Amino acid sequence: MPFQFDTARPLYIQLAELLTRRIAAGDWPPGARLPSVRELAADMGVNPNTMQRALAELERAGLVHAERTAGRFVTEDAGCIAATRTRLAAAHVRAFAAEMAALGYTRAELLAALTELPDPIQPEEEPHG
Amino acid sequence: MPFQFDTARPLYIQLAELLTRRIAAGDWPPGARLPSVRELAADMGVNPNTMQRALAELERAGLVHAERTAGRFVTEDAGCIAATRTRLAAAHVRAFAAEMAALGYTRAELLAALTELPDPIQPEEEPHG
Amino acid sequence: MPFQFDTARPLYIQLAELLTRRIAAGDWPPGARLPSVRELAADMGVNPNTMQRALAELERAGLVHAERTAGRFVTEDAGCIAATRTRLAAAHVRAFAAEMAALGYTRAELLAALTELPDPIQPEEEPHG
Amino acid sequence: MPFQFDTARPLYIQLAELLTRRIAAGDWPPGARLPSVRELAADMGVNPNTMQRALAELERAGLVHAERTAGRFVTEDAGCIAATRTRLAAAHVRAFAAEMAALGYTRAELLAALTELPDPIQPEEEPHG
DNA sequence: GTGGTCTAGACCACT
DNA sequence: GTGGTCTAGACCACG
Secondary structure, eight states, X not given: OOOOOOOOOOHHHHHHHHHHHHHHTTSXXXXXXXXXXXXXXXXXXXXXXXXXXXXXXXXXXXXXXXXTTTEEEEOSOHHHHHHHHHHHHHHHHHHHHHHXXXXXXXXXXXXXXXXXXXXXXXXXOOOOO | OOOOOOOOOOHHHHHHHHHHXXXXXXXXXXXXXXXXXXXXXXXXXXXXXXXXXXHHXXXXXXXXXXXXXXXXXXXXXXXXXXXXXXXXXXXHHHHHHHHHXXXXXXXXXXXXXXXXXXXXXXXXXOOOO | OOOOOOOOOOHHHHHHHHHHHHHHTTSSOTTOBOOOHHHHHHXXXXXXXXXXXXXXXXHHTTSEEEETXXXXXXXXXXXXXXXXXXXHHHHHHHHHHHHHHHXXXXXXXXXXXXXXXXXXXXXXXXXXO | XXXXXXXXXXXXXXXXXXXXXXXXXTSSOTTOBOOOHHHHHHHHTOOHHHHHHHHHHHHHTTSEEEETTTEEEEOSOHHHHHHHHHHHHHHHHHHHHHHHHHTTOOHHHHHHXXXXXXXXOOOOOOOOO
C-alpha cells in the first residue's frame, strides 16, 4: 500500500497517551494520587468507562497502580517514568528529524531553526496546504 | 474544552497535504508536469474523484495550475514553493519544540538529542503515549 | 446451559468446607475440643454468626457434636472421619483426572507428572486460564 | 488474613480461561477460525462486549489473533499452545498434589487412587461437608 | 466515596 | 457479515 491513511485512533488510546505524557512530564509526580476515574472522565468530557479503559492501559504499562478503594497512584518507580519520558522524547526527535529531512533540511539548518526559537512556545494549528 | 481529540481528517485533505509536502521537498521541481489524476489516484489506491479534490486544494493554494489539455504543472514561482517549504518546516519546528518543552526538555537538551541522531533516518513505530 | 459460571458461594459454606477439610486432615483429632465459636470467628476474621452457621453444618454431617456447656467436640467415630477424608479425596481425584483428561493427558502422563513432583509442595499463583 | 474467601472472579476472566483451556485441549486446532464474537457470546449466554473482552485477553496472550474482517484465528504457533497446555496441566498437578497432601495422602496413595480410576471420566459436583 | 464489572445498544470501517 | 469502539446506566465490594 503506497499510502497509509490517518484513521482516527481509538479515544481510549488517545487518552492513555495524554495521561502518559502528563506523567512523563511530571504533572503528577511519582506516588501522587490521580483524580478519580469519574473526575478525569468529566474533565475530558468522556464516558467513565472509556477513561477506565485508558487507565487500564497505563496500569498494564506499570505507570500507575490502583489501590482498591483509595484511588489510583502514579508509580513510585522514578526510573520507569524517566524511561517513558526518554522514550517519548526519542520518538518525537526521530519523527521531527524525519519530517525535516523529507523537506530537505540538513541537520545544521534544523539546529539553527531551533536555536532561533523564542522560549515560551505556544502551539499553532498545522496548515495543510 | 480542555482536550481536543484526534478526529480522522477527510481523505482529500490528507492527500493534499501529502502532495504539498512532496512539492515543497522538490520531488516535483518548479514547472514540472504532474502525473495525471488517474495515475496519481491509482498510485495511492484512491478514487480519482478524491484525488481531483485534493489537487483542487493545491490549485487554490497556487502551488499547481492546470493547463486545459496538457495536464497539471507545478508552479514556476520558486518563491511560493520555498515559502511553503518554510511554512511547513516552521510548523514542524514549533510543534516539536512545544512537545519537547511539555516533557520538560530544555533547548540545550533538545539540540543535544538532535546532534546525536544518525543522519540517515529510518522510521520507527510510534511507541504508546 | 453449556457453561456454568463460578458464582461466589455463601461464606458459611466455604467455612464449613474448610473446617471439614481440617478435621479430615487430622488437624483436630477425634474427640478433640474445638476452639470456641468466637475464637474461630476471630481467627478467620468472620462474624460469629457466620461461624455458628458453618459449625451447624458440621453437626448436621455428624462430624462434630456440641456438649451443652463444655463446647464442641470432633466426633469420636474415626470411621466417619475416615469416610469424609476418603470422600473428599475421591472428589479431588475425579476432578483432577477430568481436568487432565480434558487437556488430553493420558493416565500414564498424569502419573508421570505426579511422580516428578517434589514432595514438599508450595502453592503457586494460578496462571491465567 | 488467615482465610481467603472465594470471591467470584470476573466473568470475562472465566470466559478467557475457558477458551484458553479449549484451545490448549485442541478443541480448536492451530490456525482454526474461532466462531464470531457474537456467536460465542450467544452460545455462552453473555453480552458480546464481555466476550470481546475475554477474547482480547487471549489476544494479549498471543493465543489468537484477529483478522479485521475475516474473524479470529487460533495462533499457528503450536509451541505457544503446547506451552499453555503444559502450564495449565502443571498448575492442576500442583493444586491437586497440595490438596491431597493436606488430607494426609502420600504420593504412593495418590498414584494408587489414580491408577484405580475408570478411564471414561464424568464429573461429579464437589460435596462440601 | 473508590475502582471494577456487566449489559444493552449504537455506530464505524472493511469486504 | 466481521471485529472494534463508545456511551449510558446499572450493580458490586470495600472502607
